[in-house]
Amino acid sequence: MAPEGKLDLDPEVVRTARRLAARAAEPVIAMARTHTTVSVERALLRLAGLAGADAGGRPWVNHLADAVRDQVGLEHGVALPVWDALRTGPHRDLADLARAAARGTARFRLPAGDDAAAAREASGLAARAGIARIDHRRAERARMLREVGDPPRPLIYLIVATGDIFEDIPQAQAAAREGADVVAVIRSTGQSLLDFVPEGATREGYAGTYATQENFRLMRAALDEVSRELGRYVRLTNYASGLCMPEIAALAGLERLDMMLNDCMYGIIFRDINPRRTFIDQRFSRQVHARAGxxxxxxxxxxxxxxxxxxxxxxVVVSQLLNERFGHEAGLRDDQLGLGHAFEIDPAVPSSFRLELAHAQLVRELFPGAPLKYMPPTKHMSGNIFAGYLLDAFFNLAGVLTDQSIILIGMMTEGIHTPWLSDRDLALENVRYVRDACGDLAEDFVPRPGGFVQQRARRVLSEAVQLLERVERDGLLTAIAEGTFGVTRRPADGGKGLEGVVERAPGYHNPAIAILDAEDPHAASTEPAGQAGQEVPA
Structure with missing residues (x-):
């Protein structure tokens, strides 16, 4: 077939890259389908309506899942033991059972025969109710988009992170009024390493605000208010990563968040979370994301x-192809794959801007249906705020030229301190000017045939295929252990959270997984998914 697109990429090379990515991903997908984790089981309990925590802040879902694990194990899941105990014991509801589990007075067994069938049916009804709430929130988003309108692309993405949700809210609304289309509430430092989800509205985060269901609810309501005021829908993003990835994904669906940071390898490489735990948790979380739109x-x-x-x-390209494969297998559509890349080439490198254009255009053409999120320069920002502001403008220009979907605003004081509100306003002014001045300039950007940009893009794709051949041969877990991505080495049996991984036994039952596996997550949806961006997760 003839080459196609502005870069004249060879379609056969592109197909080979995707084929290799699928083969490399398959053993990991098989592992995720045959294992569970403590957080996957707790996510089921959250979907069934269990919320709250004891006086010390330990969530009831943790108490209940831990009691089941201690008494009968998690190999068969929590559903059968928990709903059997509800049927046969004196407990009024899940909350009452969880309190008994915390006191050490609840007793669990693995039911058989008619008792197992009854527990299976009851747990299925509870899971169905939770998924129905997610479906309702998805429909609510679709109505909001129709009522208030969807902003033009690229979306302008901005971070709010004071540590206090009640300070975040007015800042987020102010940012929306200044032009932000996506508000990301960055998480408190280290939350990804907590094996529980904090409860309630929080006011003392560190370099960010804790991701909790109540914080999600409060910020969603605030952004709905400002969306109606401005006549455009303002999107909300947070983080489904770390040791509680499945639970946070469920809470995001229940509270109508629009996008969630959810990468196949980020937590492994940058937070030292066990690779097996991450991939198992991720499959379930992406199934929830697919269902929630x-x-x-x-x-x-x-x-x-x-x-x-x-x-x-x-x-970067190899990881994007793997994320695409994992996402599709979990039910995500192309318009839900906010694949990430960044403007991070040293500006002192000759032709650095041309290199950036080649990389950005390559990603755009490899994933034409994806809402790509493009990250601003951070690594090479210095105390020279004037050079930083110029570099951010070049980043914004590259984003418009290569038709990126979401542009996270760059801060001229990135290399000095946590940006002031006035710095954010200047950054918004920068990206607004470039976006408005350029208009549809991407239509006119066509690299010279056989020129620098085309040759560089083809070389990167060729190197990606070579790396995928090695990853497919040696295994993805081996590649991660060898430091292939992001330099850092992470062995498959190392890191945090491995003790929470459990191989499923014959007869394992998780009704939420059964529903998500069996049903088309988009069957009842007519709206396109939202679009998103990303910053460094806590």
């Missing part, structure tokens, strides 16, 4: 903060 935002941009952006460009 949430866009996942991947973290390839982070590789370029530890590796050279020129030398490691092909690792």
């Amino acid at each position: 949430i866009v996942v935002n991947t973290g390839e941009d982070n590789y370029l903060t530890t590796a050279d952006a020129v030398d490691a460009a092909h690792t």
